Amino acid sequence: MKMTKRVFSLLFAVAILLSLAAIPAFAAKPTSDGRIIVDNADLFTDPQASELESLAKEQGAKQDCDIIVYTTTDLAGYSAQSYADYCHIKNYNENSVLLLISVAGEAGNRDFHISTHGDCINKLKDSEIDDIKDAILPSLKSGNYYAASKEFINKSVEYMAPHLKWYMLPLAIIIGFVIAMLIMSAIRKKLTTVEMQHGAKNYVRMGSMNVTASRDTYLYSTVTKTAKPKSNSDSSTHSTGGSSFGGSGGKF
Amino acid sequence: MCPRYLTAGLKAALRSYVCNSCGGEIICDENTAATSCPYCDNPVVMMHQLKGSLKPDYVIPFKLDKKAAVEGLKKHLSGKFLLPKIFKDENHLDEVKGVYVPFWLFDADADADIRYRATRTHMWSDSEYNYTETSYFSIYRAGGIGFDHVPVDGSTRMADDLMESVEPFDFSGAVDFQTAYLAGYLADKYDVDAEQSVNRANDRVKESTVDAFRDTVQGYATVTPESTNVRLKNGKTKYALYPVWLLNTTYKDEKYTFAMNGQTGKFVGNLPTDWGKFWGFGALITTIISALIYGGMWLWQLL
Numbered sequence: 001m002k003m004t005k006r007v008f009s010l011l012f013a014v015a016i017l018l019s020l021a022a023i024p025a026f027a028a029k030p031t032s033d034g035r036i037i038v039d040n041a042d043l044f045t046d047p048q049a050s051e052l053e054s055l056a057k058e059q060g061a062k063q064d065c066d067i068i069v070y071t072t073t074d075l076a077g078y079s080a081q082s083y084a085d086y087c088h089i090k091n092y093n094e095n096s097v098l099l100l101i102s103v104a105g106e107a108g109n110r111d112f113h114i115s116t117h118g119d120c121i122n123k124l125k126d127s128e129i130d131d132i133k134d135a136i137l138p139s140l141k142s143g144n145y146y147a148a149s150k151e152f153i154n155k156s157v158e159y160m161a162p163h164l165k166w167y168m169l170p171l172a173i174i175i176g177f178v179i180a181m182l183i184m185s186a187i188r189k190k191l192t193t194v195e196m197q198h199g200a201k202n203y204v205r206m207g208s209m210n211v212t213a214s215r216d217t218y219l220y221s222t223v224t225k226t227a228k229p230k231s232n233s234d235s236s237t238h239s240t241g242g243s244s245f246g247g248s249g250g251k252f
Numbered sequence: 253m254c255p256r257y258l259t260a261g262l263k264a265a266l267r268s269y270v271c272n273s274c275g276g277e278i279i280c281d282e283n284t285a286a287t288s289c290p291y292c293d294n295p296v297v298m299m300h301q302l303k304g305s306l307k308p309d310y311v312i313p314f315k316l317d318k319k320a321a322v323e324g325l326k327k328h329l330s331g332k333f334l335l336p337k338i339f340k341d342e343n344h345l346d347e348v349k350g351v352y353v354p355f356w357l358f359d360a361d362a363d364a365d366i367r368y369r370a371t372r373t374h375m376w377s378d379s380e381y382n383y384t385e386t387s388y389f390s391i392y393r394a395g396g397i398g399f400d401h402v403p404v405d406g407s408t409r410m411a412d413d414l415m416e417s418v419e420p421f422d423f424s425g426a427v428d429f430q431t432a433y434l435a436g437y438l439a440d441k442y443d444v445d446a447e448q449s450v451n452r453a454n455d456r457v458k459e460s461t462v463d464a465f466r467d468t469v470q471g472y473a474t475v476t477p478e479s480t481n482v483r484l485k486n487g488k489t490k491y492a493l494y495p496v497w498l499l500n501t502t503y504k505d506e507k508y509t510f511a512m513n514g515q516t517g518k519f520v521g522n523l524p525t526d527w528g529k530f531w532g533f534g535a536l537i538t539t540i541i542s543a544l545i546y547g548g549m550w551l552w553q554l555l
Contacts, residue, residue, distance in 0.1 A: 168546065172543075172549065176540075176545060177534075179537070180538040181534060184534045190332055192522050193328075193417060194413050195416075195417060197416040200453070200456035203401055203420070204460065209398075213365070213394035214394075215392040219389060221388070222386050225382065226384075228379075
């Protein structure tokens with residue numbers, strides 16, 4: 001008995017150690033000095049980096065969240081998603097959105113990933129993240145990382161700010177018009193008092209109605225089941241390292 | 253001289269009579285049974301139009317006078333938001349006539365057997381699914397129902413929809429016909445016979461029979477008739493004169509006819525629409541509701 005207990009606790013300890021080791025060692029990366037443009041892959045010139053930095057700070061303040069651009073040459077064996085999410089955990093506050101650009105050496109994969117955390121998960125819907133991805137993909141492909149990052153910062157803030165789709169106003173007007181016409185037609189109906197009458201219920205002989213047969217027969221029943229609508233959030237999430245994240249990425 | 257409402261677009265054959273009081277010539281169409289002399293205003297009753305098969309069985313005497321009819325129109329025009337203001341302000345009555353309108357009265361007994369398909373629904377849900385249970389029922393009803401004195405307008409001169417709209421008449425107010433009741437009013441004899449009129453009465457009786465049995469099917473979410481079988485036995489047919497006030501006005505070269513039930517005071521008549529007001533207020537309401545909806549969308553987005 002004692003033996004098995006010991007073996008289990010040993011296995012448990014090993015498991016914990018392994019999982020700790022699985023977290024990439026980002027501690028050395030230069031993020032603690034408050035910079036939110038982390039250009040490990042050296043994709044930006046210095047003026048570009050500082051320009052992006054001030055733009056991200058200024059825009060991020062509007063939505064009370066950190067907007068981060070993180071570039072790397074090495075994903076250290078992780079998927080772009082996990083790597084981006086770990087960047088969050090290690091370095092930034094609760095509410096943040098991060099663009100990871102990964103350019104490996106000569107033949108490696110070129111990945112990008114947008115990761116959302118905290119309030120930003122719900123502020124950026126899946127469809128909006130897809131829009132941002134579509135918007136920055138051409139710049140990434142042509143190697144214009146500066147333009148892609150700028151687009152990412154501007155678009156994220158635009159989508160995070162409360163906004164309505166363009167068709168919402170016409171939709172509201174159409175609904176308003178239909179309701180208004182129903183109301184006006186109901187008022188106009190009062191002007192029409194002449195019409196053929198339905199039935200002759202005013203002339204029913206008092207007490208003349210008799211029901212001689214009355215049968216209600218049960219035939220059969222059917223049961224239909226429909227899946228409950230998923231929670232009405234349009235942002236899907238996944239869990240990395242015990243925290244929840246949103247977002248998606250791709251290759252370029 | 254006949255009342256103006258008689259002459260509009262009618263090609264009825266004309267008859268001439270001599271006034272018993274002043275000797276003046278009275279020209280009327282072939283269906284007129286009572287009128288007044290255009291020269292001395294004495295009531296004239298064409299007795300031969302009310303004799304034999306033309307003699308009405310009953311008459312409901314006028315209970316409401318001309319003043320009540322004019323008052324009725326005023327009330328009819330008030331509280332109508334979309335009525336053009338000019339129509340109300342410059343309303344000139346062209347004529348107000350008390351007319352005894354010939355009606356056929358039909359009695360009918362209906363035997364019905366009707367089959368319905370009905371459903372009842374029950375809903376519940378667990379953590380993943382919503383369930384809807386629909387139960388189907390076959391429903392059968394049979395029985396009878398009787399109708400008395402269903403009126404059908406027997407005069408082609410009176411618009412059928414106008415005459416049905418001033419209904420109902422209360423038959424308990426009817427008395428045996430006497431020509432004395434006609435004095436001072438206009439009256440027509442019927443020119444649509446009972447055989448032609450009975451179909452309309454039967455249609456209405458059938459509608460009401462179906463409605464009455466439908467009301468006995470209770471407690472279901474949906475009820476649809478599957479087969480409907482209504483057999484009618486017509487009883488006695490009676491001929492009666494019912495009192496109706498007719499009022500005419502002209503607005504923008506169009507004639508508007510109103511009718512008031514001379515027994516109950518029920519007043520009917522279609523009115524023109526102020527389209528400027530209709531679209532103006534329509535636009536206002538559209539703006540308000542659209543603004544509310546759009547505001548609501550923003551609020552929903554912000555929360």
